[in-house]
Amino acid sequence: MRLQYSTMEKTTGAFILLTLLVFLFTVAVVGRGKNWFRKHVSYYATFEEGYNLVSGSRVKLLGADIGSVTKVDLTKSNRVRVKVRVLADYGSRIRADSLAIVESPTVFGSEFISINPGSPKAAGIPPGGTIPTREKKKFSEYLEEYELGEKLENFGKILDNLA
Numbered sequence: 609m610r611l612q613y614s615t616m617e618k619t620t621g622a623f624i625l626l627t628l629l630v631f632l633f634t635v636a637v638v639g640r641g642k643n644w645f646r647k648h649v650s651y652y653a654t655f656e657e658g659y660n661l662v663s664g665s666r667v668k669l670l671g672a673d674i675g676s677v678t679k680v681d682l683t684k685s686n687r688v689r690v691k692v693r694v695l696a697d698y699g700s701r702i703r704a705d706s707l708a709i710v711e712s713p714t715v716f717g718s719e720f721i722s723i724n725p726g727s728p729k730a731a732g733i734p735p736g737g738t739i740p741t742r743e744k745k746k747f748s749e750y751l752e753e754y755e756l757g758e759k760l761e762n763f764g765k766i767l768d769n770l771a
Contacts, residue, residue: 647696648675649735653708658688659719659744661710666720667692674698677721692721692739702739703730710744719744 613621639645658680667675675694683689694702703726711722723739733739 643695648693649696649699650678650691650693651699651702651733651735652738653690653692653721653741654683654738655688655690655710655741656743659710661688661690661719661721665718667694667723668720669694669698669701669723669725671722674723690721694723699735700732701725702733703727704733704740705730706733706739708739708741 661677661680663677663679665677666673667677675692675698677690678693679691681689681691692708702723705726707724707726709722709724710719712719
């Protein structure tokens with residue numbers, strides 16, 4: 609006995625099949641753009657403060673986006689331990705003399721971890737290892753560095769003289 613399908617059933621089946629193919633194609637295109645299908649390796653970095661880092665914060669190497677923060681934890685010694693996941697292609701550039709620094713595009717922007725690659729002669733840090741860190745500059749340090757406090761004081765005096 610042969611099964612017979614009506615035109616409505618054939619159309620419905622074709623529509624479902626086409627929808628499934630479009631969905632799979634979309635997942636493949638988006639996944640490729642977001643590096644879902646590329647190999648990653650994980651490293652750790654420990655900071656004195658969390659600097660508003662959250663899971664999903666970007667990780668950059670020489671300004672190029674190479675990964676993201678996957679976990680932010682407090683250690684028993686009250687420091688912040690951050691787990692980062694980077695593309696395996698860039699893992700070989702993370703060396704014993706590399707530095708992980710929390711930066712932001714502006715003074716008040718969303719923070720990211722910037723990794724300065726070490727020298728080619730330095731030993732590589734194995735996956736799961738800890739990247740040396742340098743603490744992020746505080747706003748008061750920027751004021752001191754650029755002598756903004758003094759300049760603002762002088763600006764205030766100028767305004768007083770104008771009034």
